[in-house]
Amino acid sequence: MDKVLSGMRPTGRLHIGHYFGALKNWIKLQEEYECYYFVADWHALTTNYEDPEDIIENRKQLVLDWLSVGIDPEKCTMFVQSHNIFHAELSLLLSMITPVSWLERCPTYKEIKQEQTNKDLSNLGFLSYPVIQTADIIMYGSKFVPVGEDQMAHIEISREIVRRFHHLYKCDVFTEPKGLLTEVPRLPGLDGRKMSKSYGNAITLSEDLNEVEKKLKRMKTDTNRQRLTDCGNPELCPVFDYHKVFSTEEERAEITEGCTTAGIGCMDCKMILKKHMFELLEPIQDRRKKFETEITDINEFLKPMQTKANAQSEAMMNKVRNALKI
Ligand code: TRP
Ligand code: SF4
DSSP, rough: OOOOEEOOOOOOBBHHHHIIIIHHHHHHHHHHSSEEEEEEEHHHHHTTTTOHHHHHHHHHHHHHHHHHHHHTTTEEEEEGGOOOOOOHHHHHHHHHHOOHHHHHHHHHHHHHHHHHHHHHOHHHHHHHHHHHHHHHHHHTTOEEEEEEEGHHHHHHHHHHHHHHHHHHTTTOSOOOOOOEEOOOOOBBTTSSSSSOOTTTOOOOOOHHHHHHHHHHHOOOOOTOOTTSSOOOGGGGGGHHHHEEEEHHHHHHHHHHHHHTOSSSHHHHHHHHHHHHHHHHHHHHHEEEHHHHOSOOOOHHHHHHHHHHHHHHHHHHHHHHHHHHHH
């Protein structure tokens, strides 16, 4: 079976954007591939090196979020990056052969550095992020890496690093990974901007349902539709972006008809959305509660999977050290 690997940074509760943008696909992939899903906690440090104290709690919450949506320990291997020290060794060795210019050219590097002006991102770890990511990926011989558009450049760097390694050390220990581009539906935040925890415009998977309802009620609509008698345009409305993900085609046709002729109010429209959103979130939250009570120690829970990942890494590192003859 081909291997799939992907990771997420433990930066807080996952939201519905993560669900439709990644997790839904992860759940499907675990049926078809040998999947490795890991908590990328060192990666979180590349930009948040000043406050590591949240990481332990966030790691646990991330795994609980995964379990609650149906990532299944019977079907895949979940582990924590920093509990597998071999990732650091491989990353170090890869850094020897990675030209700095490849990293400086990387679009995410340039963008995040420009955007996050409140942080000092002149640290080496942030620049070498794609090298650490490459180590994560090629450690397990992963063939496919499900990622969003923004990560495709990193996978490209991974492929180049693999080719360079094979060329320099005349070996073929690694598998060249391919990015599996996940088609991400446009799911804006409640204010119409990109959904992000830092904007406070997200609906998390573990959000209290009363709170979800309040947020929906406050959600921005087509700004031209001030009164019930104004006709609206669903294509200009963030609520309708959600309907594209949550509702049926018939419902969308009805909403479009009603919105453009002022036949349906925005509140009615939002309540259709609420119904679907609750249908998604309720079972997720029930499962979360179950796991929250069942799992007292998250590291203990992950242990068998972590052990498997680490053993595979050790075997891989033996091959790598052999190739380098050190
Ligand atoms: N860079 C990814 C992100 O920020 C997280 C990540 C780290 C990752 N290592 C990875 C994703 C390896 C896929 C494969 O979302
Ligand atoms: Fe948006 Fe629905 Fe109101 Fe139209 S009726 S503006 S789609 S919330």
